[in-house]
Amino acid sequence: MVAGPLPAPSGPGKDRLRLWIRLLRASRTIEAELRERLKKEFNTTLPRFDVMAALYRAPEGMLMSDLSRFLLVSNGNVTGIVDRLVSEGLVARARRNGDRRTSMVRLTEEGSRTFATIAAVHESWIGELLGKVSEDDARRLTGMLTSFRSNWEGRE
Amino acid sequence: MVAGPLPAPSGPGKDRLRLWIRLLRASRTIEAELRERLKKEFNTTLPRFDVMAALYRAPEGMLMSDLSRFLLVSNGNVTGIVDRLVSEGLVARARRNGDRRTSMVRLTEEGSRTFATIAAVHESWIGELLGKVSEDDARRLTGMLTSFRSNWEGRE
DNA sequence: GCAAATTATTTCAAGCTTAAAGTTTCATAT
DNA sequence: ATATGAAACTTTAAGCTTGAAATAATTTGC
Numbered sequence: 001m002v003a004g005p006l007p008a009p010s011g012p013g014k015d016r017l018r019l020w021i022r023l024l025r026a027s028r029t030i031e032a033e034l035r036e037r038l039k040k041e042f043n044t045t046l047p048r049f050d051v052m053a054a055l056y057r058a059p060e061g062m063l064m065s066d067l068s069r070f071l072l073v074s075n076g077n078v079t080g081i082v083d084r085l086v087s088e089g090l091v092a093r094a095r096r097n098g099d100r101r102t103s104m105v106r107l108t109e110e111g112s113r114t115f116a117t118i119a120a121v122h123e124s125w126i127g128e129l130l131g132k133v134s135e136d137d138a139r140r141l142t143g144m145l146t147s148f149r150s151n152w153e154g155r156e
Numbered sequence: 157m158v159a160g161p162l163p164a165p166s167g168p169g170k171d172r173l174r175l176w177i178r179l180l181r182a183s184r185t186i187e188a189e190l191r192e193r194l195k196k197e198f199n200t201t202l203p204r205f206d207v208m209a210a211l212y213r214a215p216e217g218m219l220m221s222d223l224s225r226f227l228l229v230s231n232g233n234v235t236g237i238v239d240r241l242v243s244e245g246l247v248a249r250a251r252r253n254g255d256r257r258t259s260m261v262r263l264t265e266e267g268s269r270t271f272a273t274i275a276a277v278h279e280s281w282i283g284e285l286l287g288k289v290s291e292d293d294a295r296r297l298t299g300m301l302t303s304f305r306s307n308w309e310g311r312e
Numbered sequence: 313g314c315a316a317a318t319t320a321t322t323t324c325a326a327g328c329t330t331a332a333a334g335t336t337t338c339a340t341a342t
Numbered sequence: 343a344t345a346t347g348a349a350a351c352t353t354t355a356a357g358c359t360t361g362a363a364a365t366a367a368t369t370t371g372c
Contacts, residue, residue, distance in 0.1 A: 013279060013282070013283040015295050016286040016287075018298050019289065019294040019297055020285075023182060023301060024187070025228070025301075027179050028228050030179075031180070072184050126169070126172055127172055130176060131172075133172060135172070138171040138174070139175075141175050141178075141179075141300055142171070142178050144289070144296075144297055145179060145181075145182045
């Protein structure tokens with residue numbers, strides 16, 4: 001997956017393969033840096049941050065299944081992360097719907113404050129780490145990735 | 157990180173944040189699909205595939221530390237993955253250098269054959285999954301990501 | 313009503329991942 | 343020689359991740 005710079009492959013379809021490799025390396029590099037900073041600066045993790053980011057955008061709360069769909073991870077995974085966030089007092093489960101299978105998950109007051117703080121710094125990190133990409137290129141790239149995604153989605 | 161499509165953020169630096177989010181979602185989506193197919197079709201995993209891909213390009217073998225640097229993962233991580241590949245007979249460690257701290261890791265005959273098979277299919281998957289990206293856009297995107305990376309590297 | 317199928321979530325086992333601590337080996341400077 | 347430190351690797355503990363199995367609640371079809 002992360003095959004690299006050495007023997008530049010050629011042939012039909014190689015451009016897409018090369019694109020995929022770059023994409024993966026870019027995101028892994030940035031992810032690693034963010035993970036390290038989140039740990040050092042805020043003593044938290046990327047998955048926790050992801051969950052909190054999703055919940056921050058949904059003040060009314062989200063179902064576990066919404067979270068897992070949105071974050072592109074498995075159900076069982078979300079259970080564990082939310083468990084930890086709950087035990088840290090940042091997130092609360094409310095099982096008081098008509099449907100008693102579900103639980104509405106939302107940020108606590110503290111969770112919301114905490115996330116806002118981290119998110120601001122996080123955004124400045126992204127600005128720093130992607131600083132060499134011009135805003136113009138950023139928009140262009142985003143557009144390409146978006147159309148790729150919307151095309152690809154709706155399979156399976 | 158994987159914050160999504162709903163309330164389009166705006167302001168200075170928001171373009172880069174949005175780019176990062178798309179980048180991450182794109183790579184996670186593809187990664188998830190590849191992981192699933194590797195499991196179903198070849199009963200293997202992405203990390204194993206990554207290690208084998210790296211070794212395939214280095215017939216003379218690689219040190220553990222080379223592997224971990226190249227794959228952008230930690231040392232301890234590589235130890236575990238190589239352990240499993242060794243126990244599956246796909247990879248061999250040779251501790252016969254002058255330097256007895258190191259071990260040269262390489263694919264076995266079987267590992268090499270196995271990887272070649274998987275890699276061919278893998279490439280066709282990428283072609284399929286990125287099919288909607290024109291070869292032209294693929295080259296352009298790759299260029300942007302490359303320059304981003306080479307600019308960003310050399311920090312730390 | 314009620315059995316069967318579906319949906320939402322949790323639990324579990326196996327594997328991946330990191331950071332930090334530990335082990336062994338090597339290089340250097342006394 | 344021998345300490346001192348650095349380098350290569352492994353081990354460990356904690357957490358993330360998946361896919362599959364288990365639980366529980368709801369919905370559907372008779």
